[in-house]
Amino acid sequence: MSVKIGIPRALMYHYYYPAWRVFFEELGLNVVLSPETNKDIIDQGMRIAVDDICLPFKVYYGHILYLKDIVDCLFVPRFISLGKYNYVCPKFMGLPDMLKANIAGLPDIIEPFIDLRKGIFPLRRTAHDIGRRFGRNYFSIERAYGKARKIHRSFIELQEKGIHTNEAFEMLLKNNNIIRRESEKNLNIAVLGHAYLLNDYFASMGIIKRLEGMGVCVRTVEMYRKCWREKAADKYHKRVFWYFNRQVMGAAYHIFEKDSIDGIVQVTAFGCGPDSLVRELIDIEGKKRKISIMNINIDEHSAEAGLMTRLEAFVDLIERRKMA
């Protein structure tokens, strides 16, 4: 029987799932994915996590609790940095340690260091370390790594074509073709925020789906090409040293300069450190350029009705503004 490796459906899953899945399946492992976030998972996570940590991490805890008894090992990479001169949020850096401290009876944790400050090359070595742990030889690991890279590239390409993360997963891994509905109202709204919050239907209370349900065309950070984002992010402010916030900032400035968008919704998890500062800069700049921006904070106590009202009001507002 092959080894069962658990991948929690939270945090970095929303950025790297296809690559991880292909890599581990090529190595001959059985990938077990936790189910989509539900009330039970959030409640479980909340009980164990420290109270002032942000919602996505509480969700992650919940997924780990779900997986820990049914898998042989868990994949919890320790992200340090995703590129030159940048870091990810510090909480990712201590994630495996936090899990070990707070949850008893964890299975084996595979916690590779992902530190790309010195380029992409160390990643290959990390892949080989993981592969060797499961007794695979050099060539099969190399093949798995190559395939993972390839699928990750096509994942990025799909996103840049304007396909939402979850739909891109379906298309890549299940070969479903998704036909996108045209938006009825001809309204474009950019929803800026971390993919791990926005694409989690339950945690974000389906904010993207709800907006689309109102006939709005939703753009997310990942849909702007990376080279554009990088270029726009460096122009105005000191280099933002958190990778994901840099992407958000880049997307925002790209929108300000080039893209025609009718409004921006910024979605932040309560207590998100980097967002608290970067959001303010985007706010100030948006105000100067007269772009409608709405800020939404989400935590485990957020209520759907409140969100719905605010979204409806916002959409009505920009619709009227556009007609005027």
Add this chain to the structure above:
Amino acid sequence: MKKITFPHMADMYVPVRAFFQELGFETVVPPAISKKTLDLGVKYSPEFACLPFKINLGNFIEALERGAEIIVMGGGCGPCRFGYYAEVQEAILRELGYSFEMFVIEPGLFSNYKRIRNVFGNIPFHRLLPAARMAWKKAAAIDEIYRLVLKMRACEKKPGQVNKIYDAFIGEIDNTVSVDKIRLIKKEYEEKIKDSKAEYKRGIEIRIAIVGEIYLVLEPFVNLEIERRLGELGVVVERELYITNWLLDFLNLSGERKLMERAAGKYLANFVGGHGQDSIGHAVIYAEKAFDGVIQLAPFTCMPEIISRSILPVVSREEGIPVLSLFFDEHSADTGIQTRLEAFVDLLERRKILQEGSFCESR
């Protein structure tokens, strides 16, 4: 000549002002942190920004109102939010309509000499070294005396005596302009503080170490004078974070970091920004030194400290040292803190008595 200002952090204004004065610049020290500073900061800051951000912003507004034209601020490129403070604060202050220059001290600073020149005008280079020496001596003297203060508050003769001596000391050292005199003043006050020694207020020596985020540990206004409160409760306080220690560490001259990393390694394998790993490492070190308890201080939503807060209970269990985590924001109230401290100290006292066993008779 343009007037320079900088944010407050405990008594850091003394060496910083000395440094700029020696160079011949005029400084505007922001008014001591007060409720008004906090209110101003909270009003204009992003709501989730951490507490130091808000206080700094309040300092800047008050200083700009008093005619400051250059703001000197720290920066960085680590994962802690502090590295990005200056950028956001500048944007907010400009939005409020102030005109000023923002000068950020961070790595890569000297690569842009033109900017330094534009901001400060001519810098007398021959006085740079003496100025730095002066500032350093003052900072070192303050830290040394304060280390003593933390110990002696627990056993002073009259309540509040040590605090008074310390305040007088700060006033005098702030007014000194010669390096030689710093040594004399330090000696004089060292004697004074040592003279005020009496029995421990609690009858036994209880030692608590303070770890956590640097601003919250150093600045008495934001941590609601926790060290004074502990001193009044008869507790000897020690900590690793001092301005001079931090500066040495920042310049990579400190051997302390290696020790700390080794101690923390078992619980937290890597650097997580700010003082996250330090909190764990020092908690372990203090446990080895047989301290009675550890208190962790941090601002609400501080990312590195959340990590250490999650891990500290395990450290507490495995190393056998009680740990109290206190997170502060602008709504923290002193009664709540006082109650918790009293309870914690009573607990430690009881624990110590039970461990030592024989203490009961002597009381």
